[in-house]
Amino acid sequence: MSRPEVVLYKEVPPDVRARLAEAFTLTEFDGVNDGNRAEFAAALGRAEGAIGGGMTVTPAWLDAAPKLKAWATISVGYDQFDVPDLTRRGIVLMNTPDVLTQTTADTVFALILSSARRVVELAELVKSGGWTGSLGEAHFGTDVQGKTLGIVGMGRIGGAVARRAALGFGMKVLYSNRSRNEAAEQAYGAQHRTLPALLAEADFVVTLVPLSPATERLIGASEFAQMKPGAIFINAARGKVIDEAALIDALASGHLRGAGLDVFEREPVSVDSPLLKMKQVVALPHIGSATHETRHAMAACAADNLIAALTGKPLQNAVNPQAQQR
Template identity: 60%
Template sequence: MKKIVAWKSLPEDVLAYLQQHAEVVQVHPAQHGTFVAALKDADGGIGSSVKISSAMLEGASRLKALSTISVGYDQFDVADLTRRGILLAHTPDVLTESTADTVFSLILASARRVVELAEWVKAGQWKHSIGPAHFGVDVQGKTLGIVGLGRIGGAVARRAALGFNMKVLYTNRSANAQAEQTYGARRVELAELLATSDFVCLQVPLTSETKHMIGAAELKSMKKNAILINASRGATVDEQALIEALQNGTIHGAGLDVFETEPLPADSPLLKMANVVALPHIGSATHETRHAMARNAAENLVAALEGTLAINIVNREVLKK
């Protein structure tokens, strides 16, 4: 019988599904030695939010497939997995809509100062009608620049254009004809997007090319009243440069669901800024979506071990070996 290592807690029905197809060994990644030993004796693995290094896979000669319960896969050395003949699967579709909801909640909360003013009310500060000092800015009719118009970026564009009558600009490796035709999105260079957008939304994976793609120079090129939204990966932004830009008034504010270090350290200057909405990486964090992701990842793994998986494959080159 095949053996699967699970390094993340799984819903009962998803665990039962896996147990119908293989022996499942549940380990806690904090127990590093036990975790590595289990990988050496496994045919497959499933989990998320843990860095799987090349050293951890030494001697794991049986390992044929890993399935991450996420759309992002920067926790894996994909080239190393491919060299070892280990297929990597992910869950790119099931979290699109809930993550796009989170992105748009950041846009609205940042523009209308929702978190700041809610806390102000709870603190008993609302004693008279508010004035300009507490006003926010409109979202409807503004320009939204989306860096990376893939599945999630496209879902954000739909909300922006059809729901809020926003002008949508985007940068992407290739043109998105559907977004252009349906939402009126216009593909531009990053420099134009940064210079003309009221909201700049990052929706790119973390790669060597996208790490710190938004730094001091890029922030300085944005409009002074612009708001940066990041729900992709924290390291796509130079966090220190962002802190300085927010402190200096280079940009108006930021809505952030991701950070270079997670959890965000309690002494981070970002937590002291009224013009920052900071969330604990909740992009796909709904009961429905997280369950669907776990089920999808489990199905990916079972199919991969049976040699029938045809979708959601990160390193398709493995199939050619």
């Protein structure tokens, strides 16, 4: 019996690749670009499955892939896919929702702490020779301990951030979410708020919602204006969840004390972005899950997902399990 053909379009650790090669006939690409796009489309046309990440999937590719049954993305987010279209075609999409929760929550807290204590700005002061004596008020930061944290989107990562905030830093935790998170309320004393109420009360606001038509530009000029003067804004969701121009205005006016950003409207962010010229902005290159351990676990999870889907085992982490019934 022949093995299913699968397209692997992102480099994965050697042991994960070996597991895929044992289960499938692999066609491999180290990313997809203008030089290999036609070759990728041809390989996809022969395949029953695909695994990779960091690429928008086009309807034209799917039109030319009649055998395709399953797609495993090495990510928790899936805004690069048209899920209803995949479902209509009978293609199951699977993601890696659990394995990056803790490391992404660590990144969120790194942004909170570095923004509050001006870590990047003051580290550069030392490296540039600008530290010539005792620091005065002009270089002071603000405390994190005991402050109020507002979490917009209380899912898995939001819950992990709430645990760090409440148990580690004695913070009061507020959250805005479509549904109540009773587990976080009981374990961490998290309090549900409407979005306007959360913005008005929180010293730190963290966005952790997935990108969707309902959340695109969820935080814009009106929402930034509703935040407390001197508050700090953190975005570790997706860049398009906020209006970046409105954030720039809120920072430039001094209404916000600072911002910690792991994501941007366009990535990589342009070197000309005003955000990169603001000392009160901590800017990271989308490193939320970028540790050796977590990236390995994500690739392994995606491989397990695809193997299960194409070998008749119960689906794992399916975004649209109903697609398998078509």
